[in-house]
Amino acid sequence: NFFPHKIASLPSILQGNISTHPKPLPRQPLYIHHALTTQRREKTKDTTNEMQLSVQSPLRPATAGGWRLRDNGQSSNSEASKFRDQFSNFPGFQRDNKAMKFRDDFPNLPGFQKNRQLRPQSPKNQSLSFVNGIMMVHSPLPAKRYPSPSQSLGVRPMTAPVLSREVSNPNDVSGRYSLSRQRKDRSNNQIALPFCPSSPLPSFLKHDRRVLLFNAYYDEDVLQSALEAKRIHTCEIFFYVEDGTIEIILTKQENSGIPQGVFLRRSRIAKPNNNPNRENALTTDNPFYYEIDDLKIGNEVEIFSRIFHIVNCNESTKQYVIENHGWHQVDVAPRPLPHDRFAEANKEKMMRESGVPGVDRKRKMHELKEVMESMLGKQTSTTDRGMFLECGQKTLCFSVAWDDRERLYGDIQFFRLFYYLADDTIEILPVHSKNDGRDQFPKLLKRSKLPRNSRLPGGGDDSMEYYTWKDLAIGETINVFGRSMLIMMCDMCTRQYYESKGVPLNEDLPLKLEEEEVILQRQIPPYNGFGSEEDSLRSCTGGINPPPPKKDLAKMRDKNGVILRFNANLLTDKSDDGHFRRFVIQYFMEDDTIAIREPPVRNSGVMGGNFLRRQVIKKPNGVRYSAGDMYVGNVVDFLSHQFVLLNADEYSHRLMENDERTFPYSSFTRLHGLLTGRKDKIETYFVSKYKGDGTIDMGDFEVCCNEVGLNLNKHETLTLWRKLDRKGKGRISFTKVIKMASDDQLNVRIMM
Numbered sequence: 001n002f003f004p005h006k007i008a009s010l011p012s013i014l015q016g017n018i019s020t021h022p023k024p025l026p027r028q029p030l031y032i033h034h035a036l037t038t039q040r041r042e043k044t045k046d047t048t049n050e051m052q053l054s055v056q057s058p059l060r061p062a063t064a065g066g067w068r069l070r071d072n073g074q075s076s077n078s079e080a081s082k083f084r085d086q087f088s089n090f091p092g093f094q095r096d097n098k099a100m101k102f103r104d105d106f107p108n109l110p111g112f113q114k115n116r117q118l119r120p121q122s123p124k125n126q127s128l129s130f131v132n133g134i135m136m137v138h139s140p141l142p143a144k145r146y147p148s149p150s151q152s153l154g155v156r157p158m159t160a161p162v163l164s165r166e167v168s169n170p171n172d173v174s175g176r177y178s179l180s181r182q183r184k185d186r187s188n189n190q191i192a193l194p195f196c197p198s199s200p201l202p203s204f205l206k207h208d209r210r211v212l213l214f215n216a217y218y219d220e221d222v223l224q225s226a227l228e229a230k231r232i233h234t235c236e237i238f239f240y241v242e243d244g245t246i247e248i249i250l251t252k253q254e255n256s257g258i259p260q261g262v263f264l265r266r267s268r269i270a271k272p273n274n275n276p277n278r279e280n281a282l283t284t285d286n287p288f289y290y291e292i293d294d295l296k297i298g299n300e301v302e303i304f305s306r307i308f309h310i311v312n313c314n315e316s317t318k319q320y321v322i323e324n325h326g327w328h329q330v331d332v333a334p335r336p337l338p339h340d341r342f343a344e345a346n347k348e349k350m351m352r353e354s355g356v357p358g359v360d361r362k363r364k365m366h367e368l369k370e371v372m373e374s375m376l377g378k379q380t381s382t383t384d385r386g387m388f389l390e391c392g393q394k395t396l397c398f399s400v401a402w403d404d405r406e407r408l409y410g411d412i413q414f415f416r417l418f419y420y421l422a423d424d425t426i427e428i429l430p431v432h433s434k435n436d437g438r439d440q441f442p443k444l445l446k447r448s449k450l451p452r453n454s455r456l457p458g459g460g461d462d463s464m465e466y467y468t469w470k471d472l473a474i475g476e477t478i479n480v481f482g483r484s485m486l487i488m489m490c491d492m493c494t495r496q497y498y499e500s501k502g503v504p505l506n507e508d509l510p511l512k513l514e515e516e517e518v519i520l521q522r523q524i525p526p527y528n529g530f531g532s533e534e535d536s537l538r539s540c541t542g543g544i545n546p547p548p549p550k551k552d553l554a555k556m557r558d559k560n561g562v563i564l565r566f567n568a569n570l571l572t573d574k575s576d577d578g579h580f581r582r583f584v585i586q587y588f589m590e591d592d593t594i595a596i597r598e599p600p601v602r603n604s605g606v607m608g609g610n611f612l613r614r615q616v617i618k619k620p621n622g623v624r625y626s627a628g629d630m631y632v633g634n635v636v637d638f639l640s641h642q643f644v645l646l647n648a649d650e651y652s653h654r655l656m657e658n659d660e661r662t663f664p665y666s667s668f669t670r671l672h673g674l675l676t677g678r679k680d681k682i683e684t685y686f687v688s689k690y691k692g693d694g695t696i697d698m699g700d701f702e703v704c705c706n707e708v709g710l711n712l713n714k715h716e717t718l719t720l721w722r723k724l725d726r727k728g729k730g731r732i733s734f735t736k737v738i739k740m741a742s743d744d745q746l747n748v749r750i751m752m
Helices: 010-014 030-041 045-049 075-087 151-153 179-188 313-325 340-352 367-375 385-391 492-500 531-543 552-556 576-581 650-658 668-676 679-688 697-709 716-725 734-741 743-751
Strands: 060-061 067-069 128-131 134-137 212-222 230-240 244-249 262-267 298-305 306-313 395-405 410-418 425-430 446-449 477-480 484-491 565-570 582-588 593-599 609-615 635-638 641-648
Touching: 230 262, 230 306, 306 313, 410 484, 446 492, 565 650, 582 609, 582 641, 641 650, 650 716, 668 679, 668 716, 668 734, 679 697, 679 734, 697 716, 716 734, 716 743
Parallel strands: none
Antiparallel strands: 060 067, 128 134, 212 230, 212 306, 230 244, 244 262, 298 306, 395 410, 395 484, 410 425, 425 446, 477 484, 565 582, 565 641, 582 593, 593 609, 635 641
């Protein structure tokens, strides 16, 4: 607010009479404080004008240059005039034009320019509008011109000068629908157009909303399909007469899998192999762009490397081009579309799928659809209405079981079977138990008729036989699309219904079927040769970190160092290996392992040494070789190599003869009993058949045993011969054999 009485002594202060003031002004305003400070600092008249430019000062520069009093409406006119009188002689506030001008070096800030000639507003006027429902066109006003801003501001004008002129002549085409003409029209209840009666309407008014429709197609080669070689695309070409633009929309084909819709947005289309000029493009009759005459029926139009064949147009297009463009009937005669087998086959398929009337879709219409169509007035069949009225909502309920254990991971599943008497349909729902691990499917079979056999391809409904209530009985098995289900139970209402029909049902079967106990047999994989077999078995039967296999420590202590050695021969087809190569087979009784060595023979051509390292060897049947299998004359199979045991050393023979349990073929007691039973035959053999000098060798003894009926193997014969020839001479008297066969146990003990 401005209060003149508070700064009544301001001129005297600014002139330097500060001491004459009786006392400091209390709460001096900001502009007085600035004035006092400036007076003390410079005491010059030149700085007085700059001092008055304070933000809080009630004086602000005027628009035309100089200063004016800022009044916000709160001070009275007398106070303002008094202040003007006091400041009339103040330097920088004179009323003359020279004193009111700015200095040249003052910054050109907004509101402080030298010449505040405003830039003329030149908005772009709307050229088309509707007045009382009639389309009106406005043209620019050409007459009145504002002074150029560049003359006052000294800068380049931003926009073109704006012309304005009121049009009074109604035949003046350059005018517009002005305000004065609008007032005249409202007073006279008339509507005046901005054009004279003799002037033609512009193209966008004359052909407003006039669109020509042409039917066309273009073909496309299909290279990666065995069903079609060429694909026909039908489309609609819209030609907008007002500006010569063209829009192409592809005809939508249902379930074609092709992106369809707008093929080309509305635009002017240039002809191929032409480079249109920008100036010529603005004209209407341009030879570089497609026009109406280029779209005659039968013509081929190339648009963006696709050739469109014009085949037809609608009736309004025919009428327009004949009346305005001089076309003949030949130019608008329709032509047929090419034959597209793939499109026809797809159309027939969609007719079957979409339910077109008259097409056999081989499927049943939904009940709700039948109800809705009957409510809308369609006649429905009343063939099954009697069963519905008789039975209503009566339903038979059975408990069935499906045994699927023959299949891998199969199980026994239980279901509820509902039979609807109204239409002889069946619905099967699963019975879920707690933590059964199955998904909560609501239905196994929706409500429908259940055929006795699986539906054959191509078989109609007339050729199928369906289950009825007479086929459902306890203990019977029904086929549900390849699933054999056993009917086990029914409810009380179902049993009463069957009794009313004179067909009693059997007793209910227990729901829990007897499950066969599955015996799990552990199958041990074959030994792969790495490490010992015991370690491999521990990994199959033990845990994650199995302990080492246990050993028979007592056997290892008792049989430590006990080795059986046999002289063996290799059985092979090669004569050299069978006759000249000899092997020594060692059997270690402490751990039942076997090692084979081949003694080196000079000039034999075969290097001796280890033939087989010490290891556990199994028979072909998978059983280990034991000590009882090691006897003279036996044929053993070591890793697909067959050896015949020819003889054993003296240590091995004595060891085997002292352990009759482990080596039964070395038991002299058993062999003596067999020999005693043949005493008479032995005496008869030597009296009648023997023709010698009274001595026999081991071969003669073996022949004697065979003649008297003692079928002994080589090891048993060798055991008896060792008792007869204790000194190892090779020949003995036959009387020793007769004495051994006698019952004289004393002689036997003496011989032993």
